[in-house]
Amino acid sequence: MTLIDVSGERFHVETAGPEGAPPLILAHSLGCTLHMWDEVVPLFARERRVIRYDARGHGQSAAPDQVYAMGDLGRDVLAIMDRLGLDRADFCGLSLGGMVGQWLALNAPQRLTRLVLSNTTAHAGPARFWDQRIRAVRRDGVEPITDSVIDSWFTPEFRAAAPGRVAEVRAMVAGTKPAGYMGTSAAMRDMDFRGDLPSIRTGTLVIVSEADRSTPPAWGEAIAAAVPGARLERLAGGHLSAIEQPQAFAKIVSAFLG
Template identity: 50%
Template sequence: MPIETIRGEPFNIRFDGAEDRPVLMLSNSLGTNLHMWDPQIAEWASHFRVLRYDSRGHGQSTAPDRPYSIAELGSDAVAIMDHFGIDKVHWCGLSKGGMVGQWLATHAGKRLDRVVLANTAAHMGPPDLWNGRIRNVRANGMAPLVQPTLERWFSQGFRERDKETVAKVSEMFGATPPLGYAGCCAAIRDMDQREAISAVILPVLVIVGALDPATPPAAGQQIAGAIHGAELAELDAAHLSNLEQPEAFTKAVLDFLNA
């Protein structure tokens, strides 16, 4: 996959779909990479030019050893659009990708068309939780976090019936650069978009997972309530709802984007 230099830093970026179609930009969760969207690509790429990338701190993209911010992650997305001469995109982000989507919708709304915010939150405390996670990963790497993370990300029933998908995500998470993960944990720790998103005037779909302990339905409901006209969809899934309910997720997003 091509590594592009964006503002002097390497980013792993991939396109799928015909070049003359509207662009749908995808942003991964904390601890995954652009392959988290694999189940959606075939269907979405038949309608859109799908642009996905490894977020800063993840996969093969830049992972400097310092705290990041949601504003920096959002600016990365704008810089990627600028690099390819793309004026406007549809946006779909899950978890951290949804946090970046909120920042973009608030601060760079002219660059977005329709916005999907999945399994995400506008604020995620307390700081001590994130500080503890940062200390742990800096001292011990990703391995100690794998199992508890999988238990938050997937329901018990899904972990038992689709071990192949769980194994792929386990490998993805374990391969995340520890310093990049820590940098993104700092971005989430310091984020509070609860008031700012009330200014968003774009069409927004908020997707929640009924079984999601990481960003519970109430977190998504708060976002939908703050953004005028936002739609809300609930899936029978935990945190990575696009993997636990791939068909339902793919359809919900496609129906919204084609509305």
């Protein structure tokens, strides 16, 4: 584990793969940690320098008790890149990570080589849903909502086939600091990139999963239709496609990155 200081805040960052290889940054979902990527890191690290990190509010990274904005999460990525000496990198974000990727493409396109947006959306639904979620976490913590989150993320088939991995992801969610979960939920509540997507010029791949109940395929399809030249790919399985379909996920992403 590597803890780095970014503007007085601590971030957990891990790297893998050959030094000097093309850099690929991986950004995880709400309620997860960098270990969401465990299945695919060895596949990417054969030919890339893979950088993954715990997002603000998650894992071993800083979790200030305040409302976050998507710009805060995007600027964290830029600061991590600066600390690692990366002028540009490929970026792959899933769910929350894909929202961060959209912010980067709109606000710091010069720092991106290519962009992968997986199982994500440009608008995360009505504010009242997130306000209810924030109130519930403020009142009772993250644990009471964890089972419903996990149920919406994984297909029944995967839950039956890989109960150990599902339990690991459940522990990630349940272990998320309430301040971090609430702050990030506010960022997702307030995000709306729908009108801005046509201005993205970074080469973009959008991945959807046919059985994704958290970010249904139509949401990703709308991103792909709006971003000029974006490529759309489909996978079987549920929301956390990098876990349910790691080989297929890595194959699609690697082919796009070249």
